[in-house]
Amino acid sequence: MNGGSRPTVSVIIPVTERFDDVRELYFRYRDALRESGLDFEITYVLDGRYPDVLEALKGLLRDGERLRAVTLSRPFGEATAIMVGFNHSSGDLILTLPAYEQIEPSGIPRLLEGLREQDLVAARRWPRIDSRFNQFQAAGFHFLLNRITGLHFHDMGCGARAFKRRVLEEITLYGDQHRFFPVLAFHQGFRVSEIDVPQSPRDAHQRLYGFGVYLRRLLDMLSVFFLTKFTKKPLRFFGLLGSGVFALGAVLIVYLVVQRLVGDVPLSDRPLLLLASLLVVLGIQIFAIGLVGEIIIFSHAKDIKDYTIDEIIG
Amino acid sequence: MGPETVSECTPVPGAGVDLSVVVPFFNEEENVRPQHERIAAVLDRLALRCQMVFVDDGSGDRTWSQLRAVAAGDSRVRAIRFRRNYGQTAAMTAGIEHADGTILLTMDGDLQNDPEDIPRLLEKLDEGYDIVVGWRHRRQDRLLTRRIPSRVANWLIGKVTGVPVRDNGCSLKAYRARLIRMIPLYSEMHRFIPAMTSLAGARIAEIRVNHFSRRYGQSKYGLSRIYRVLLDLLAIKTLLSSAAHPLLWFGTLAGAALLISLGALLAALVNPWSLPGNPVLISMGISLLFGSLAAFAMFSGVFSELVYWTGDVRIERLSEVTAEVLDGGIAEGGV
Numbered sequence: 001m002n003g004g005s006r007p008t009v010s011v012i013i014p015v016t017e018r019f020d021d022v023r024e025l026y027f028r029y030r031d032a033l034r035e036s037g038l039d040f041e042i043t044y045v046l047d048g049r050y051p052d053v054l055e056a057l058k059g060l061l062r063d064g065e066r067l068r069a070v071t072l073s074r075p076f077g078e079a080t081a082i083m084v085g086f087n088h089s090s091g092d093l094i095l096t097l098p099a100y101e102q103i104e105p106s107g108i109p110r111l112l113e114g115l116r117e118q119d120l121v122a123a124r125r126w127p128r129i130d131s132r133f134n135q136f137q138a139a140g141f142h143f144l145l146n147r148i149t150g151l152h153f154h155d156m157g158c159g160a161r162a163f164k165r166r167v168l169e170e171i172t173l174y175g176d177q178h179r180f181f182p183v184l185a186f187h188q189g190f191r192v193s194e195i196d197v198p199q200s201p202r203d204a205h206q207r208l209y210g211f212g213v214y215l216r217r218l219l220d221m222l223s224v225f226f227l228t229k230f231t232k233k234p235l236r237f238f239g240l241l242g243s244g245v246f247a248l249g250a251v252l253i254v255y256l257v258v259q260r261l262v263g264d265v266p267l268s269d270r271p272l273l274l275l276a277s278l279l280v281v282l283g284i285q286i287f288a289i290g291l292v293g294e295i296i297i298f299s300h301a302k303d304i305k306d307y308t309i310d311e312i313i314g
Numbered sequence: 315m316g317p318e319t320v321s322e323c324t325p326v327p328g329a330g331v332d333l334s335v336v337v338p339f340f341n342e343e344e345n346v347r348p349q350h351e352r353i354a355a356v357l358d359r360l361a362l363r364c365q366m367v368f369v370d371d372g373s374g375d376r377t378w379s380q381l382r383a384v385a386a387g388d389s390r391v392r393a394i395r396f397r398r399n400y401g402q403t404a405a406m407t408a409g410i411e412h413a414d415g416t417i418l419l420t421m422d423g424d425l426q427n428d429p430e431d432i433p434r435l436l437e438k439l440d441e442g443y444d445i446v447v448g449w450r451h452r453r454q455d456r457l458l459t460r461r462i463p464s465r466v467a468n469w470l471i472g473k474v475t476g477v478p479v480r481d482n483g484c485s486l487k488a489y490r491a492r493l494i495r496m497i498p499l500y501s502e503m504h505r506f507i508p509a510m511t512s513l514a515g516a517r518i519a520e521i522r523v524n525h526f527s528r529r530y531g532q533s534k535y536g537l538s539r540i541y542r543v544l545l546d547l548l549a550i551k552t553l554l555s556s557a558a559h560p561l562l563w564f565g566t567l568a569g570a571a572l573l574i575s576l577g578a579l580l581a582a583l584v585n586p587w588s589l590p591g592n593p594v595l596i597s598m599g600i601s602l603l604f605g606s607l608a609a610f611a612m613f614s615g616v617f618s619e620l621v622y623w624t625g626d627v628r629i630e631r632l633s634e635v636t637a638e639v640l641d642g643g644i645a646e647g648g649v
Contacts, residue, residue: 299625301498
């Protein structure tokens with residue numbers, strides 16, 4: 001690697017349960033990166049023990065390839081693997097790539113070029129060559145996500161993303177957040193865009209997940225929703241929800257009391273009274289949760305910056 | 315803890331600025347230069363060391379290059395650029411945080427406020443007030459979509475918060491820097507600054523100010539604000555009544571829930587009101603529900619107290635800022 005003023009690209013490849021032939025993919029990535037004309041360093045982060053992968057990487061090292069491999073002592077998740085890789089990297093530009101054939105590496109130089117105008121460029125596998133079913137469930141997922149966030153992303157499932165160093169300096173990814181990294185980056189005030197990259201033919205297999213996976217995606221989306229929309233005003237959301245539930249319960253109680261007074265139906269014969277009380281209690285509890293959240297924000301407002309400053313003159 | 319707090323709210327030493335004028339801009343490329351010229355003309359006449367803090371709230375037009383040019387030509391200008399649009403409160407907050415003055419003055423970037431009002435606001439402040447709020451008494455906006463909703467909102471805000479300010483939406487305000495820096499401003503709190511400062515026992519004055527119609531650009535607000543203002547109002551009211559002593563607030567809630575629970579328990583066990591039918595099951599259910607609510611409220615109260623205790627915004631500290639001190643010095647002992 002030569003010095004000079006050219007920016008260096010740090011490539012992070014997190015290895016989790018899904019991975020393809022390490023050696024072959026390494027060379028394909030390497031050749032594509034060479035085409036970009038930038039200096040690069042490649043860091044593999046093994047999320048847990050993967051002896052086969054480690055052996056293959058050692059083989060590449062013996063062949064004189066320049067790469068780095070970090071092995072985590074147990075699986076921490078892809079987001080953490082990316083953060084570890086980031087901490088071991090030094091480049092001005094960071095590129096995360098999947099450890100399996102997902103995109104055609106020929107699209108990589110264009111991802112990096114996109115960083116001239118953007119802070120983060122996410123790859124979108126397009127045109128899609130996989131089954132209608134895959135495309136359908138992906139479309140459903142992104143329709144929901146875009147409705148929630150008000151943004152326009154098409155492929156959160158693609159692990160190939162190029163971004164500037166300062167993006168991850170400001171955002172700490174954890175849990176399953178790597179999937180929503182572009183959304184979080186946008187929320188932090190960075191310029192984010194998607195670029196079409198051809199899909200790898202080996203990525204075209206049918207994907208039908210277990211019920212738990214779909215549930216997790218849904219919960220992930222919920223957390224992104226709160227992280228991006230309501231972190232600064234919890235009482236607005238919980239207050240509205242709590243008041244609504246409370247009002248429903250109150251109306252039911254009034255209805256029962258009127259029936260008691262006019263129609264002489266004894267209250268103690270009405271199981272509906274239990275439901276109404278439950279709604280009242282639930283409404284108050286939801287409101288109280290919102291208030292606790294609001295007190296947290298209020299009393300820690302000095303630590304929580306509402307904005308990010310780009311530049312100050314004078 | 316005392317000395318820390320003091321150093322937080324005193325201005326940067328050596329900066330020596332008396333007055334900072336904070337102006338947020340969002341897509342106001344035509345208004346930057348005229349606004350700067352008009353403010354500068356007024357500041358030149360004042361016998362104060364002045365500063366202008368201009369904040370570009372992530373404009374998509376040439377606002378920032380205009381601000382750069384203005385800052386290059388006038389050493390009193392500090393320009394701040396947001397990475398993207400964060401809203402007026404955030405822009406005001408950033409401006410306030412980066413201002414060095416002992417008096418801070420905020421105004422809109424769209425030329426609707428009149429810088430000629432600045433001296434009058436300062437005079438009023440000198441009379442011993444902590445905040446002077448502008449009141450656009452001859453407002454140049456649409457009656458139906460702007461002025462009437464605003465009337466309703468202000469009346470509501472005044473009634474609910476107990477701080478009857480006629481025009482909360484007017485950006486033209488003057489503050490003592492020590493006070494405003496201690497008020498947590500987040501989300502869309504700028505509309506409630508007078509209510510928030512009343513927590514600190516601030517002396518609030520209101521004076522009539524001029525208001526012009528927009529010359530350039532588009533108005534960025536409309537009717538849809540009303541619903542958000544209502545929600546914010548609910549939030550503020552609850553927050554203001556509970557933040558300083560959350561345990562008391564939640565304790566009261568728990569007490570009320572416990573009373574209902576006990577009443578229902580009595581109905582279930584003794585049935586003193588000789589309710590007809592079979593009241594045991596339903597009364598017992600209600601008793602348990604409200605009993606659990608009481609427990610939940612108590613835990614929430616303890617938790618909130620802990621949160622408030624560890625936070626750095628403490629309402630009781632605000633008392634320092636607005637306290638009046640009569641100091642006759644130390645009496646001499648002996649003869």
